[in-house]
Amino acid sequence: MVSSNDVQKLFLQAVASRRILSKQVAAKIWYKCVEAVQAVDETLEIEYRENKWDEWVNRLNAALEPLAIEFAHVFDEATGKDMYALVNRKSDEIAQLASDYTAGEIMYFRAILEQIMLAPNESYCVSSLAALREVNHVQTTMTKSQAQHVLGSFVARGWLLKSPKGRYSLSTRTILELQPYLRSTYPDEVLECTICFEMVTSGYACFTPACKLRLHNHCYKNHRRMRSDCPTCKVEWGEDDSKLLRVGEQAFKDGQEKGRRVRSVEADEDGDGEEDEEQSQSQSREPSEPSQSQTKVKKEKTTKGKGKGKKKVAESDEDEEMEEDGETPPPRTQGKRKARS
Amino acid sequence: MNVDGEGDLERKANDLVRLALFTENKHMPLRRDEISKKVMGSKSRRFGEVLARAQQILSNTFGMQLVELQTRPAEEEKDKKEDKAQEKNKDKNAPGIKKKAPTGTKSYILRSVLDPQLIKLATVPDDDLLRLEKGEFDADPELNAEDEYPVPEPTGAIIAWERGDQLQSIGLLYVVLSFILVHGRSISDNDLRTLLRRLRLTANTQVPRDARASLQHYTLDQFLSTAIRQGYLDRQRIGEAKGAQKKRGRASATQGGNNDDAVILEWRWGPRAMAEVGEQDIARFVADFMVERTRGDVDSEDDEGGNAHEDPETKKMRDGMLKGIGKAAGGNLAELL
Numbered sequence: 247m248v249s250s251n252d253v254q255k256l257f258l259q260a261v262a263s264r265r266i267l268s269k270q271v272a273a274k275i276w277y278k279c280v281e282a283v284q285a286v287d288e289t290l291e292i293e294y295r296e297n298k299w300d301e302w303v304n305r306l307n308a309a310l311e312p313l314a315i316e317f318a319h320v321f322d323e324a325t326g327k328d329m330y331a332l333v334n335r336k337s338d339e340i341a342q343l344a345s346d347y348t349a350g351e352i353m354y355f356r357a358i359l360e361q362i363m364l365a366p367n368e369s370y371c372v373s374s375l376a377a378l379r380e381v382n383h384v385q386t387t388m389t390k391s392q393a394q395h396v397l398g399s400f401v402a403r404g405w406l407l408k409s410p411k412g413r414y415s416l417s418t419r420t421i422l423e424l425q426p427y428l429r430s431t432y433p434d435e436v437l438e439c440t441i442c443f444e445m446v447t448s449g450y451a452c453f454t455p456a457c458k459l460r461l462h463n464h465c466y467k468n469h470r471r472m473r474s475d476c477p478t479c480k481v482e483w484g485e486d487d488s489k490l491l492r493v494g495e496q497a498f499k500d501g502q503e504k505g506r507r508v509r510s511v512e513a514d515e516d517g518d519g520e521e522d523e524e525q526s527q528s529q530s531r532e533p534s535e536p537s538q539s540q541t542k543v544k545k546e547k548t549t550k551g552k553g554k555g556k557k558k559v560a561e562s563d564e565d566e567e568m569e570e571d572g573e574t575p576p577p578r579t580q581g582k583r584k585a586r587s
Numbered sequence: 588m589n590v591d592g593e594g595d596l597e598r599k600a601n602d603l604v605r606l607a608l609f610t611e612n613k614h615m616p617l618r619r620d621e622i623s624k625k626v627m628g629s630k631s632r633r634f635g636e637v638l639a640r641a642q643q644i645l646s647n648t649f650g651m652q653l654v655e656l657q658t659r660p661a662e663e664e665k666d667k668k669e670d671k672a673q674e675k676n677k678d679k680n681a682p683g684i685k686k687k688a689p690t691g692t693k694s695y696i697l698r699s700v701l702d703p704q705l706i707k708l709a710t711v712p713d714d715d716l717l718r719l720e721k722g723e724f725d726a727d728p729e730l731n732a733e734d735e736y737p738v739p740e741p742t743g744a745i746i747a748w749e750r751g752d753q754l755q756s757i758g759l760l761y762v763v764l765s766f767i768l769v770h771g772r773s774i775s776d777n778d779l780r781t782l783l784r785r786l787r788l789t790a791n792t793q794v795p796r797d798a799r800a801s802l803q804h805y806t807l808d809q810f811l812s813t814a815i816r817q818g819y820l821d822r823q824r825i826g827e828a829k830g831a832q833k834k835r836g837r838a839s840a841t842q843g844g845n846n847d848d849a850v851i852l853e854w855r856w857g858p859r860a861m862a863e864v865g866e867q868d869i870a871r872f873v874a875d876f877m878v879e880r881t882r883g884d885v886d887s888e889d890d891e892g893g894n895a896h897e898d899p900e901t902k903k904m905r906d907g908m909l910k911g912i913g914k915a916a917g918g919n920l921a922e923l924l
Contacts, residue, residue, distance in 0.1 A: 259649065260746050260747070268723060286705050315605075345612075347801060
């Protein structure tokens with residue numbers, strides 16, 4: 247016995263079995279669900295219009311909303327495809343169960359997330375070596391070889407991406423599901439695309455020093471079709487892409503992982519992106535935070551961070567341009583840090 | 588106050604639905620005490636109402652239901668007549684039938700309640716969908732290049748069962764369930780190990796895991812332990828003095844030495860297997876396999892209504908096989924409990 251409502255039920259089960267799927271596949275599945283229900287009971291009259299996709303999604307979300315679940319979508323940064331997934335919208339105690347991972351593995355995942363978000367040069371990625379080294383900074387008995395498997399598992403389950411060069415970055419699914427968490431935990435590091443306002447971890451930036459433009463790859467391509475100047479500062483880009491700065495793995499610079507970035511929680515006025523310091527050293531890149539001049543001052547005041555309060559990025563890099571006396575030793579990681587005087 | 592009560596009921600029901608969905612994701616049954624702690628809080632009295640409302644939401648939104656797992660007391664030397672009467676009377680609340688009535692375990696699993704015909708249609712490959720999914724799959728260089736993380740090729744079925752977590756373990760589990768079933772619903776540890784050895788599985792053999800598992804080292808024994816923990820298998824000691832359980836004639840047959848004092852380990856189906864897999868479907872699985880092997884793929888390609896398109900001879904063989912399996916199990920294959 248079936249009813250027309252079974253289309254929705256089967257559709258949600260089908261989506262759940264795939265974790266994340268493109269809009270094309272999702273739309274096709276919708277059609278197939280209608281077909282299947284119809285096949286079981288030909289007398290049913292089921293409403294279906296191919297171009298009513300958005301209404302269908304709204305209807306699903308109306309049913310899912312009281313459960314704090316959403317059939318949400320975001321554009322895949324690599325392919326530009328519109329991707330859909332069922333995501334949890336409330337990080338309560340109940341949701342924390344949803345993982346197949348142990349507490350130690352979850353901590354490890356959070357640590358990797360952090361290294362990705364804090365990566366210098368807006369590269370939003372971390373090398374395999376650095377990812378494995380993170381095990382040492384997490385309170386777990388995981389060995390490096392276990393960590394290797396766990397990382398593999400994160401990739402296999404679609405939480406992280408691993409590039410051909412072996413660097414880990416955020417998957418579409420992670421951005422989709424954890425965006426609220428990332429925005430609230432890393433407000434200074436989250437970049438927004440100037441055109442679509444969604445979070446961007448892979449794309450382009452304008453080369454003009456003060457310009458804050460950031461674009462997804464696909465948003466950039468779309469813009470380029472019509473114009474060749476910067477939407478924000480109007481500078482003429484010309485035909486050549488290569489002058490533009492990049493966001494994501496292509497911004498990765500050799501040696502950028504010499505130190506280790508930490509989100510130290512300080513009792514300080516405001517947490518500015520101290521990473522800007524490093525950026526300005528390596529490629530005179532315009533920092534995403536306005537008050538660069540303040541950061542140096544802040545550095546002197548920085549205490550060994552164990553306090554509560556706003557978040558701050560502590561640098562522990564060896565770097566000529568840092569004229570302050572000494573750097574802040576990152577709060578948790580006394581082991582491997584090279585002391586600087 | 589009434590309104591508030593209603594709102595509260597609705598909130599709790601929604602929380603229970605979330606809890607059910609997320610717990611299912613971990614492949615563990617949802618225990619009543621967890622529900623009490625995480626959803627009900629202090630208001631445990633209203634559990635029945637909250638559960639009922641949650642069931643409505645689960646059914647209307649996802650086509651799923653929470654099912655309470657049942658235990659069946661160990662089957663003793665059976666009186667066949669009584670047994671048949673038992674099976675026919677599926678009402679577990681029937682009074683007076685003390686020994687065999689299944690009892691609730693206060694543990695729940697999620698189960699699909701879609702029409703079986705619909706489920707069948709949803710698991711069969713569709714050319715159209717397959718073309719689309721395979722196209723995306725082939726075009727994604729990361730999926731193809733990396734042998735490290737093999738992603739299953741799409742089948743084009745509406746429900747992408749090929750993406751199921753740890754299908755290898757499920758396959759092995761169903762084989763073990765089959766052994767137990769045709770051996771009379773229980774099998775001694777020795778006998779089971781012997782059978783598994785034929786499949787080249789010994790206690791420490793690595794059971795393959797797909798890349799999603801964070802723990803890659805997984806032996807047969809670990810697999811069996813996990814299956815017990817998840818409720819798919821049940822292992823009991825039979826024949827101890829303190830236990831009220833009598834020894835089964837069959838089971839002790841292979842025990843070397845003194846039958847009367849021997850303590851043997853026996854494997855049975857766990858409550859989760861009874862609720863999620865069901866004896867009838869495993870019987871069909873065994874019959875499919877045996878028929879296919881015997882016929883040598885004459886009737887291969889068991890598509891949509893496989894059985895319906897069979898030639899009469901094969902159908903006869905299959906029916907005979909099912910009967911035989913039923914007999915071997917001890918009669919009356921149960922549907923999903």
